Amino acid sequence: MNTYSKILVVIDPELEQHPSLNKAVHLAKQYQAKLELFISDYDPLLATSYLFDAPSLERATQTLHNRHCKLLERMADSIRQQGIETTCDVRWQQRPADCILDKAEESGADLIVRCSHPNDGQDLPFSHTDWDLIREASVPLLLVKHQPWQASPKILVAIDPMHTRAESIKLEQKLLGEGTALAEKLSGEVHALHAFDPSKLEMHIEAGVIRFPDTPGHIRELHKAAFAETIKQSSIDPANQHLLEAVPEKGIVDFAKKNSYDITVMGAISRSAIERVLIGHTAEKILEKISSDLLIIKP
The missing domain is CATH 3.40.50.620 (HUPs)
Incomplete structure (x- = not known):
């Protein structure tokens, strides 16, 4: 059985509530595990926009990156006050599932926690990224809903x-x-x-x-x-x-x-x-x- 020591928490910056974070913090306390908060911030609309030249696109992506870094650091500060070692990372990578899996492997995470996302316009509880993670993650994957x-x-x-x-x-x-x-x-x-x-x-x-x-x-x-x-x-x-x-x-x-x-x-x-x-x-x-x-x- 797994004894979780490093938990990768995937954060969606568009959500107002973060059940994945709340539940990961609870698990970290019980397992005495470290947390890493992570955002895969690739924006296909921004990346493929013809409104930006190369320098403008770089500035726009850097602004987005900085905003997400500040968000994670605010979250991490609150968690650190509870005695949990917490780090943060933000990456721009085209396929979100690959970005998450690459990060999990590099950081040595033994559990990935993510809030499952509904498919827009479909009667399914998981997004394509969720399904990719289910099929491809080599470590345990906890997909959480909003109910506590x-x-x-x-x-x-x-x-x-x-x-x-x-x-x-x-x-x-x-x-x-x-x-x-x-x-x-x-x-x-x-x-x-x-x-x-x-x-x-x-x-x-x-x-x-x-x-x-x-x-x-x-x-x-x-x-x-x-x-x-x-x-x-x-x-x-x-x-x-x-x-x-x-x-x-x-x-x-x-x-x-x-x-x-x-x-x-x-x-x-x-x-x-x-x-x-x-x-x-x-x-x-x-x-x-x-x-x-x-x-x-x-x-």
Whole structure:
């Protein structure tokens, strides 16, 4: 499990409120971590404007840079007064996700915290930059919403114990460990959830595709046994272990909302340099709709 020592906090200077900063400060106190406040201030309208010659563009970008530096320093001064070591940086780089990831690697950050951005005109909670970070970040990524955490935050770890690849099995254990450690640090409670949909199997059975003993009842027992086997090494209270019969992309979202979880922990599997991370259709549907903060963990 991760013990966070350096947290990179991505600040959007256009926002009036900064939930990513507030939550990162809380985490830094609990983990005794350092903070680095960061703005990727590339402005495509400014960069591609034909109204500026080269010297004028340089002055305009420098003015923007100075404004953002002052903003971060004001934030940092308040945080330093709380005893947290805090540094600041502002960079002009064309692709925001690359800018953030480059900074995380250079600074040795072991957690990236960012306020998730809605897509303009789309019914999705994440921007293109959010999705790029989800797929490409090599360190844990915490995407936060504007609602504050409860005094004792509720952490939901969503796992799929039916994986057969060694990398995936290892990831499930890591998710449980991360969720448990986070709950302990935040004086909260951790829950584990596995959702599966037996109705798809029933349709296949009716069509004559699945043969005995692969009946819905048998499949339910397989999921139950796999869930129990995966979670048995964790310290999660049995009362907080949930096996849910539902379409995962809907069941997990509804379950998290109904039970007021503050953070949902999910995994993403790295595949190759070309296809950097495969999230999966089901997981992407969950990510699109989840109302809680989201902690993405890689193997």
